Amino acid sequence: MKLILKEYLASLNERDELDAILPDLLSQMGLVVFSTPRRGIKEYGVDIAAVGSIGGEQEKVYLLSVKAGNLTRETWNGSSNQVLRPSLDEILDSYIPARVPPEHKDKPIEICLCFGGEVHSGIRQEVTGYTSRNSTSNIQFSEWNGDKIAEFILQYFFNEELAPEKYRRLLRKSIAMLDEPDVSIQYYKSLVNELCSQELDDKKSVIAVLRQLNIYTWMLFAWSRDVGNLESAYICSEYVLLKAWDISKSFLQMRGKNTEVINHLIYKLINLQLTVADFYFEKIVVPSANTYLGLSSMVAPSCAVDVNLKLFDLLGRLSLRGIWTYNQYCLLINQNEAEENLRAFETQYHKTCNLIMSMIDNNSILLTPYKDDQATDIMLAIFCLSRCREYHTFIESWLKKLSKLN
Structure with missing residues (x-):
């Protein structure tokens, strides 16, 4: 499963793909996300910001700068706008002094270099040198590469409590049979039905299932796109949206802090289905x-x-x-x-x-x-x-x- 996840992460684009799943992952890890990507607003190098503790460590502010694929010389400090080093400079020069919320200013800061692939060996020294020079007693750097993000996803979305082996087996079979859409759809619908037939008697349990549905469907879509057969992803994303609405609708009428979270997750599943549809039509109809x-x-x-x-x-x-x-x-x-x-x-x-x-x-x-x-x-x-x-x-x-x- 980890190899499947690493391949999936490496295939994601930065905007609306990799940065779309990371907020859900951070929330599932117990962090509080206070900034997410928004179009038309200058981000000063930070795509996602969160606060909390990972693995029992000291509570920190995590500032994620997200890039797609492998970190190469071109994506580290090349000529395009989507390069990592200038984003890190903006975080140090502008975001940390002026945009960290006042209630978190006294917390340690960890700047996370986030990318779906690996660091190319040709720029390893430059990346390590940069992070070493700019580390202080209060500011540290870490690399969240495809391997580390895959490990987090396994730990927080595929643990035995949330995703027993039966669920993982259905997902693997659905991905493996993408060239036979009818079979792939059958396996994935079985997975969705298993997830949605659990005893979902409070908002937190619904939120956990919605996050699982989001990341599992993204995985199916990414692999479908790679193999060039989007039929399974199209049908399954529609089915997921209908099932997600069915398990959520009664909770959306209740007041409380988690109602907006459920509403936001439904909106993300709508956007995912429309993203799949757009790729489908661009490939087949246009x-x-x-x-x-x-x-x-x-x-x-x-x-x-x-x-x-x-x-x-x-x-x-x-x-x-x-x-x-x-x-x-x-x-x-x-x-x-x-x-x-x-x-x-x-x-x-x-x-x-x-x-x-x-x-x-x-x-x-x-x-x-x-x-x-x-x-x-x-x-x-x-x-x-x-x-x-x-x-x-x-x-x-x-x-x-x-x-x-x-």
């Missing part, structure tokens, strides 16, 4: 949607109706992604979000709508539904397109063609 019969020709049919069933299913999935985007856009308008963020969601919505229309125009099989439940896929597409008046003409034209051929 390259072929504008080509005549491009998507139809990608299906390897085992019978005469396979192309029809697959394309209507794909239409429903893509339409659902567009509805999520529109919903996020509406929420941001109500929260007076920055114009730049609103434009990003608006652009994403119109991109999805154009993909839907291209799919229909270039694949005539989408004019001939074979099953009654394909009405759901059609209605999802209509609902997505109908949010914008400029697409109403296309909806009318498509419905006329559907009614003529059926």
Whole structure:
């Protein structure tokens, strides 16, 4: 399991991936996280900040600067913006003097060099020299490489109490069978059902399960992306979101300090599902949607109706992604979000709508539904397109063609 975790960590990007799982890991370790990554806000080198004790040591302030993959000469002190040494300089020069909360200023500080891979031997001396020169009686440095983070994940998410061998075996089988999506999905759903069927009678137990679901699904997605088959990750991330909502909904109506934590974890699972969906569509739909019969020709049919069933299913999935985007856009308008963020969601919505229309125009099989439940896929597409008046003409034209051929 540790080797699987190390491979998984090494494959993660920095933004929205490695820095998305670390706050949950720190919280599970008993630390209090008081700063997490936020877009559009200068972080002064610190991606995640937490306070607490690890392994019974003295209580400290942990400042994590997160980078993806291996630490190479380029990512240590190269020419790009995403390099580690300048971030460490900012922590020493700006963050520690001015941004550590007053109640924690008297605590020792540990600056954690956090990356999913390893330190390349060619820069080992430079890294060690830097940390030695800048260490003081109150400021220390530590390396959280892929091996150490994997060890923490094993200790706090895969211990016998939280994840008995049965759970770990199901996860390993699901990852091993990614090239056979139906089998992989079956194993992963069994794991999710086992986790969610426990006696979850308080908020803390629900929080523990939600954190497990988040990190396990990230693992499945990362491996799916590497092997180039995202079907299992897509279906499983949807299933996880539904099960997570089912075990959480009764607690979200209660007041208390952990209600917001549950709400935040549900939001993270929503974002994870949308991230999986975006990778799925970029790989499958975007390259072929504008080509005549491009998507139809990608299906390897085992019978005469396979192309029809697959394309209507794909239409429903893509339409659902567009509805999520529109919903996020509406929420941001109500929260007076920055114009730049609103434009990003608006652009994403119109991109999805154009993909839907291209799919229909270039694949005539989408004019001939074979099953009654394909009405759901059609209605999802209509609902997505109908949010914008400029697409109403296309909806009318498509419905006329559907009614003529059926």
